[in-house]
Amino acid sequence: MGVVMGKGEQTRMHIIQKSAELFNVRGYAGSSINDIMKATGLKKGGIYRNFASKDQIAAEAFEYSTAILSERLSKALESADSPIEKMLVIFDVYKDAVNDPPVIGGCPLLNTAIESDDTHPELREQALRVMNQFLSIIQEIIQDGIESGELRSDMEVVSLSSLILSTMEGAIMASRLARDNRHIAYCKEHLHRYLLSYQAGR
Structure with missing residues (x-):
């Protein structure tokens, strides 16, 4: 049975949800309190x-978006099931980046990282922390593949995890800009070929 939120908690969550979508579409700097009022239907007070x-x-909106x-x-x-499959399904999270991203407006990590780089140090720190969490997840998958014998022991765990995350974020940007998901599919396909070349025994 789910936890029942009080009216105040519901209002707070409503503001977070609507603001998360607003910031992810229009950016933090491009969204005013008036925009938040319009999105939520609430008055300033x-x-x-x-x-x-x-x-x-x-x-809090960024935390909400990255939790999704x-x-x-x-x-x-x-x-x-396998480490290689796990590295590939990461791309499936955004397989329909154009029409059905996890959060409206694209990838909150990518959008926040670009916008906050020089203008909002607190948001930049949040984005950096989330990026490092995702890198750690990928590194663990690669390490599991090496330890299980599926992947060769000479794989560069840190650099490969960076390649996978950077490739995915670039593919999301390209797909959304072109309004064509083929960029996600291309990157997933080429990563698959690369990973197969590092299977143990090859």
Whole structure:
């Protein structure tokens, strides 16, 4: 049985959910309190009763967005058996980046990292922490593949995890820009070929 939220908690979550979509589509700098009011249907007082500032809303909205992304990633990984399959299904989280991203507006990690790089150090730190968490997940998958004997022991775990994450984020950007998911599919296909070349015994 799910936890029942009180009215105040429901309002707070409503603000976070709507702001997460707003920030991911229009960016933090491009979204005003008036935009949040319009998206939520709340007056300014209703927003400031729950949050001290737009910065606080942005921080919690980013946490909410990346939690959705993490949940989608966990489900994808559960559907795969081998380490190679697990590295490939990471791309399936955004297989329909154009029409059905986990969060409206694309990848919250990519969007926040680009926007906050020089202008919002707190959000940048949040994005960096999430990126490192995702890199650790990928590194663990690769290491499991080496230890199980599926992958060769000379694989560069750290650099390969960087390649996989960077390739996926670039593919998301290209697919959304072109409004064509083939960029995700291309990258997944080439990664598959690369990983097969590192199977143990080859």
